[in-house]
Amino acid sequence: MKLFPSVPRHQKWMMGATFVVVAIYSISHNKEQLAEAARTHLTSSTPTVIDGDTVEFPSGRVRIVGIDAPDDDRPQLKALATDALQRLAARDGGLDCSVSMFDYALRRENQCRTDPKSYGRLNLACRFPANKASVGASMVAQGYAVDYRMYSGGAYVGLMQKAAAQRAGLWGVDYEGMRQLAVERATVPDGCAVGTIKQ
Structure with a gap:
């Protein structure tokens, strides 16, 4: 069975060439974004904390990957x-x-990977300089954020x-509110390969 049987050959070639150009542009644009994020290294001894998962640096705003x-x-x-x-x-x-190797390892599935940017923020992993502890892991372990499963x-x-069992942090303030947030963020959207995500 031929695709577009009534379309002249030169138009088929034009459609094919257009498809190739668009595909190459899309791939190169995404590679540019990934390369920019990979080169990005933001550090500050006094960053502005916007909320429990977003921080402002003099050169840009960062969304901490993997937590909410x-x-x-x-x-x-x-x-x-x-x-x-702020205290931490x-x-x-x-x-x-x-961008850390850990974050690349989390991007196992095409449909659920973290884009380099969202809402004008860079999506990056963060550590505390004094002890090299993961900011995401620290916030979750102390009960101030939840696991954001799809990322x-x-x-x-x-x-x-x-943290929930120990009523640590916010779990001791509003257990039901944190439980609802955790349930919302545990949902795997349509199109994601559940088998590649830890249960």
């Missing part, structure tokens, strides 16, 4: 999570953010479950 902290729909919890991240950053030398691959689920 409460937002404006839970204002009390958002304020507490923001304060917790002040105690442990600020924040150091970049973490379930990397922080064990830490989250332990």
